[in-house]
Amino acid sequence: MDTGLDIENSAQLIAYLVETGWIDTAESASTTVLHGGVSNKTVLVERANGDDWVLKQALPKLRVQVDWFSPVERVHREALGLRWLERIAPPGTTTPLVFEDFDHHLIAMAAVPQPHENWKQQLLRGEVEPDHVEQFATLLGTIHREGARRRGELEPVFGDRGFFESLRLEPYFGFTASEVPEARRFLLDLIDETRAHIETLVHGDYSPKNILVHDDRLILLDHEVIHFGDPTFDLGFSMTHFLSKAHHLPERREQFVIANNAYWTRYRSMVADEPWADDLDARAVRKTLGVMLARVRGRSPLEYLDETERSRQADAIVTLMADPPGSIPELASAFIQHISGLE
Ligand SMILES: Nc1ncnc2c1ncn2[C@@H]1O[C@H](COP(=O)(O)OP(=O)(O)O)[C@@H](O)[C@H]1O
Ligand SMILES: [Mg+2]
Structure with a gap:
């Protein structure tokens, strides 16, 4: 099921995080769209407690000049990568997975702190x-x-x-x-x-x-x-x-x-x-x-x-x-x- 959630839309994203229980109704969180990638929507969620996340939602069509499509399920491969690399790669070299949502094809991971x-x-x-x-x-x-x-x-x-x-x-x-x-x-x-x-x-x-x-x-x-x-x-x-x-x-x-x-x-x-x-x-x-x-x-x-x-x-x-x-x-x-x- 895909309910059409657009994580680049701040109001939609906050409503989603509250509905799913990942953030509290009373918590003030802010979101910022991150650029640099071409195959996902990538959004920084800054939380009141400083425990910031980055959410990635796979795009079915990559943001490149030619038409280039790829199944959105690949974001779940990234979640597997995050889980296993945390065990295999040197400590601190990857970002821990926070959650994975199979309905919306998105994942959340710990944000790399600023400055970076x-x-x-x-x-x-x-x-x-x-x-x-x-x-x-x-x-x-x-x-x-x-x-x-x-x-x-x-x-x-x-x-x-x-x-x-x-x-x-x-x-x-x-x-x-x-x-x-x-x-x-x-x-x-x-x-x-x-x-x-x-x-x-x-x-x-x-x-x-x-x-x-x-x-x-x-x-x-x-x-x-x-x-x-x-x-x-x-x-x-x-x-x-x-x-x-x-x-x-x-x-x-x-x-x-x-x-x-x-x-x-x-x-x-x-x-x-x-x-x-x-x-x-x-x-x-x-x-x-x-x-x-x-x-x-x-x-x-x-x-x-x-x-x-x-x-x-x-x-x-x-x-x-x-x-x-x-x-x-x-x-x-x-x-x-x-x-x-x-x-
Ligand atoms: N965990 C993170 N912490 C901070 N910034 C991040 C994080 N994940 C992604 N970003 C930012 O978002 C950009 C795109 O992310 P990336 O995972 O490379 O997506 P894509 O698959 O679209 O290339 C990165 O270059 C970086 O600037
Ligand atoms: Mg990239």
Whole structure:
């Protein structure tokens, strides 16, 4: 049942919270619509007792330029993610779930306290803090390592990969394969490879945009495509952000390459002894190439890259796909070399 509740409408939301007993009639709560996401309505509820919440309600149609639909049930996948990450991820790196409403397809979680800033904004200003990069690697390494070790509990919960297929594999790799003929074979093989590696808990949206920095600590948000699958997807997805910013901000290029390689090295050392980490280097290189191209030619291009930068990135990546570098640091330096040659 969906009674048409719109959480961005403050009066409706307060009435709903009172009716459902989550807040008291006498309590004065205020609501603020939060921006930054594209696939949910996200609202901050500030309560008199300071115990603030963020509510997310899934949108059936994403707020992007092209028509892009996705079932609203995915918000309940995020609730599962919140429940399990709280047990698996390092303490304080996720926000506890407060409640989940299956009728209205919404969830409530603890709000990250102010002051906080979205990590993407800091990075785009060229502020690359090595300690933040290390935390970003430790957080992912912990999720992947513990996720694989707890496979028996997690695979039954997160085994469905439907949202990952429709929100990641198709729009990133599948669509890009149809747009860039020279990369088609590489990307179709990458889809097969991703589907074949069912190894651990994968976040699926592991990006600086989904990180808030509070008190110099990183907090991870946005778990709606979390699933049991191929960990190198998270690696390719995240390193694409460091390398694309290295491209976009020439005066900070060296820092972003250093950050990328430090991230990789820290992550690699955390999972080195895990049985699934055998051929990690080659797989991480291929995923990074795939996502780097998808973020300039797929359905969800990086908005801070202009047309010239997108074309340059596509040229460099297509060239590298023909003979992929043997390691992540080699990929980073080869990419920068190609980019610099085209500037
Ligand atoms: N628990 C939270 N505390 C504070 N702000 C939050 C919280 N959850 C989300 N936000 C804010 O809302 C924005 C969108 O949330 P996100 O979970 O990324 O939604 P979407 O799935 O639409 O991308 C975030 O970038 C952040 O600014
Ligand atoms: Mg988000």
